[in-house]
Amino acid sequence: MKIDKEILDHPTHAQHKLKLEYTEIPFNCNGCKEAGIGLKYKCKQCEFDLHKVCAVASPVITHPFYKKCEFRFYHRPPGTVSRICDACREDILGFVYHCKRCDFDLHPCCANLPQVLYDGEHNLYLCLKLLSSCHRCGGKGPGWSYRSECKNYNLHLSCVKELLVESWQAMYLNVDKNKARDIQSRIPSLKGTLQNHHRGRSGGNVSKCCQMAVGAVRVIVSAILGDPTAIIAAVVGSFISK
Structure with a gap:
């Protein structure tokens, strides 16, 4: 079993050592410049953070x-x-x-995204190309996506980021409050998109698909942010429900 190093030297921050820690608050990774959550390596003297996968990246x-x-x-x-x-x-x-x-x-x-994610009820499979429409944007544009096992539910990684990652950055990283409110107002549109996508179907089918959307978004976001664990997925879920 591989054991994570608690203390790490990193060439991009040679002046101080980095310590492995766990956070439930999103952060900006000083390595890839993307948002993160969960396990990270941190310099407390400089407030320097690295995703775990960035800090110990294979050459x-x-x-x-x-x-x-x-x-x-x-x-x-x-x-x-x-x-x-x-x-x-x-x-x-x-x-x-x-x-x-x-x-x-x-x-x-x-x-490092997992090829398969489990949202508690369904498997979601990472796909290079979409064969069916994304349930957020309605398109089949470029970029990876996660697809449900039944092949009826798809989400672009880019669409999940657009809906949620910017929102967390606005809430937790002191982005302009007006921008935060604007982004927050767009989050429920995922449910609206699903309802429009299934217009004409029974209410039960729409409800079931919307419930799948919440579970899918929760685990996909936790994976995108660098920690595809059940604990982090639950934390993500609490943010989504706010």
């Missing part, structure tokens, strides 16, 4: 979606052009896994 990885690729870990995006994560379609601003041969890029947390 080279492969991924089942890109069988010909070899992803190398970089502290900064390589090259001079701006780069976008091929998983979540968000900008790459810090730590990244990059395949030089194929020019693919992945955030560390995206690269």
